[in-house]
Amino acid sequence: MSTIDSQASPKPKRTVKALVFPGVLGAMVLAVVASQHGILRGLIGAAIIWAVVGLTFLSKGRSETLSIMRGDNVDERGTHIRTRAAAQSFLAVYFALIAVFLIELGRGARDARLWMFILIAYWLIWLGSLAFTKRRNS
Amino acid sequence: VLNDVRELRLAKGLTQAELGAELTVSRQTVNAIETGRYNPSLTLAVHTARFFGLLVEEVFHVDD
DSSP, X not given: OOOOOSOOOOOOOOOHHHHHHHHHHHHHHHXXXXXXXXXXXXXXXXXXXXXXXHHHHHOOOOOHHHHHHHTTTOOHHHHXXXXXXXXXXXXXXXXHHHHHHHHXXXXXXXXXXXXXXXXXXXHHHHHHHHHHHHHHTO | OEEOHXXXXXXXXXXXXXXXXXXXXXXXXXXXXXXXXXXXXXXXHHHHHHHTTSOHHHXXXXXX
8 A cells, every 4th residue: 555655845946937927918919919809809819828827837736747847846757748649649639630630621622732741740759759759768 | 676775764764854864865765765756866876875775676676
């Protein structure tokens, strides 16, 4: 049986100022540019999503998942988890692209060509990554 | 791969966090190794065994 010790890992160092200030400045510039082009409302939705992502990064919780995502003190197991998660995310997007491509074909192939090109590009990136990784590991 | 890390750690009176600090891995990684959810790399296995003054095969056992 496993026992999890009560002693927690040390808190990771945070660079709040380094992240928040450029973020706020960038958001202000984007807001000015967006308002000039009449797309401010669309930008607000994206800003909310980015704010949630940013807050997740800066959260003070001791969740190992968030710690691995941020890359705080990642050891070999953390690296292993990150690599597997990245591979699974890649495959999820790959299968989603195949699904979208098939749906587009079913709907009359209006945008099927575009999706086919994206799918091929994705597949080529995968092939390139496999070749690169194999070369480094052989 | 089975291992005696938990027994060896407790015999030394260490917490998972303390052993993790010695091996420069997280407490969670020590826990994952002890419970068999994670097989350490050869490097970490060697460092773990050396820390306890043992050979790798004395700490980690392949269940034949």
